[in-house]
Amino acid sequence: MLSKLTRFFRREPVLSIAALAAIVTAFFAPFSPKAIGEAIDWRVLALLFCLMAVVQGLEGAGLFEKLAQSAIQRAGSLRGLCAVLVLLCFFSSMLVTNDVALLTFVPFAVLVLRGAGFEKHLLYVVVLQTAAANLGSMATPVGNPQNLFLFSRYQMSAPYFFIRVLPVAGLSLLLLLLLLLPIPRGSLSVQSGQSPRPLSLKAILPYGILFALCLCTVLHLVPYPITFVLVLLYLAVKDRPILRRVDYGLLLTFVFFFLFVGNLGAIPPVKQALYQAIQGREMIACTLMSQVISNVPAAVLLSGFTEKGGALLLGSNLGGLGTLVASLASLISFRLYGKAQPEQKGRYLLYFTLVNVLLLLLLLPLCLLLDR
Structure with missing residues (x-):
């Protein structure tokens, strides 16, 4: 039994922590x-389910x-090829989420760069692909789970949302x-290593x-129960x-974090302490908390103690940079790269951290300016 729980925790660490947090705090909150x-945001759950299912259908x-x-x-x-591989993650993540973009295009990068004889550039390209997926996904409400949650939780209008994220996304692209400039231009002869699947219109x-x-x-524009029922019926x-x-x-994971936040909000001393701790520092608090518990849980947790949704929007997206656990999507590319180059995991982690911390520091001043 203990070994099964250990394996489950290793496979789903964030889900396990969320469940434990919800259960423990339930003892201190009135039932x-x-x-x-x-406490549960059913609209967000329904939309997440629909988007994940539909994107899986398009990928299939x-x-x-x-x-x-x-x-x-x-x-x-070569530089053009690497740019395509990175920018595919940046732009596709805006519509299909950052994790789906990485699941789709990191294995593709492995095949293409190996086929072209440029495997030595794979590590750097995957690091940039990961950053690109996390940064590009900030540009739309459906780009990542925290955007969808915050857009719904704070009833944001489209102009309000885009005014805050598009300047950061634009600078991120630059x-x-x-x-990409350190990658040499080089001559190119690409073999993908496999025949393309037929496109099913x-x-x-x-x-x-x-x-x-x-x-x-x-x-x-459309009530979420209608969309949920139509997607479920079609599937x-x-x-x-x-x-x-x-x-x-x-x-x-979202369900348990909703319950966790609800429980904390029902404990007056805890609610007051958290409210005072982040007041006026929402963006920085969300960015820093994301480094430890990742940006989705950080956004859900802090949303229960502030009405400054714009600050959490900036902080959770900026907070996806930095450590490997800051964005769960980053763990996906780390696992995929580890399968392709198991002896390079340590070097990958070093390059990943350097690039992500650099991007975080360069984007932070703009985020602070937009948060005023």
Whole structure:
């Protein structure tokens, strides 16, 4: 039994910590089924489920792989190839989330750079891909889980959201392009190592419609129960295997953190202490907390103690840089790279930390300015 729990904790550390935090704090908060129901943001959970399922459908139809191969065919040099691999993560993460972008394009980078004979540049490219996915995902409400949560939690308007994140995303893009300059231009002969999957337009169309419906729901144009039911019905009738590929661990993590925050809010001394601790320092507090518990839990936790959603939006996205655990998506690329180059894990962690801390420090002044 203990060994099973240990394996589960290693496989799902954030979910385990969230569950433990919710259970422990429940002993100090008054129990109420109504309070539990009110603590959980059902809209965010429904939208997360729908977006994860729809993106899985688009990926299964071969859309992302086709886009990647088309872009790479136009790369005229090694630096151009690496730029394509990095920018694919930056721009695709805006719509399909940072973790999906990395799951899709990091393995693709391994195949392409090995096929072209430039495997020695793989480590640096994957580090930049990871930073690009975390930075690009800040640009839209659906780019990452914390954006979706904060956009819904604080009832943000689209102009309010974009005014805060687009300047940071723009500067991030410029910094990523500068970080690509150390890669030599080089001549290029690319072999991907595998035949492309056929593109299924018949499969793409319904998922494209469902994705548009999800975006309308994020923007409060369509009630979320309608979108949830339509997505669930389509999957149940047409594509049941997708239901098994949804990240239910992430959904459960959100549930437990909602309960944890609700419990803390029901304990007056704790609520008052947290409120005073972060008052006027929300952005920095969220950035620093993200380095330890990652940016999604940090955003959910601090949202219970401040009404400054814009500060948490900046802090949680900036906080995705820094340590390896600051963004859970970063762990995905670390695992993928570790499988391809197991002897280079230590070197990868060094390069990752240097690049991420540098980007965090360069973006911090702009975030402070926008937080005024």
